[in-house]
Amino acid sequence: MKVEVCTGRTCKSRFSGYILTRLENDKKNLNLKKLILHECPCTGNCKKWPNVIFDGKKEEYMNPAKASKIVLDTLNPKPKKQALKKTK
Numbered sequence: 001m002k003v004e005v006c007t008g009r010t011c012k013s014r015f016s017g018y019i020l021t022r023l024e025n026d027k028k029n030l031n032l033k034k035l036i037l038h039e040c041p042c043t044g045n046c047k048k049w050p051n052v053i054f055d056g057k058k059e060e061y062m063n064p065a066k067a068s069k070i071v072l073d074t075l076n077p078k079p080k081k082q083a084l085k086k087t088k
């Protein structure tokens with residue numbers, strides 16, 4: 001999964017650096033080898049800061065928790081719930 005965090009002037013002033021740091025920590029702590037992180041210049045969508053691009057799909061109004069959730073939901077799909085067995 002390729003993630004590009006906008007570090008243009010507007011997004012940076014709205015703490016996009018925290019998003020990058022959060023994702024770097026997730027990558028390190030959860031050993032997410034498939035996560036490729038990049039900074040990117042202004043995406044031209046400054047009004048809806050901060051912007052993050054996940055595999056080419058632009059997401060607006062990001063924050064560290066939302067970005068982390070998208071990455072974890074994509075790379076670590078939740079295990080399916082197993083049906084409970086009835087026991088007597």
Ligand code: FES
Nearest residue numbers: 006008011042046
């Ligand atoms: S600075 Fe991030 S979209 Fe312009």
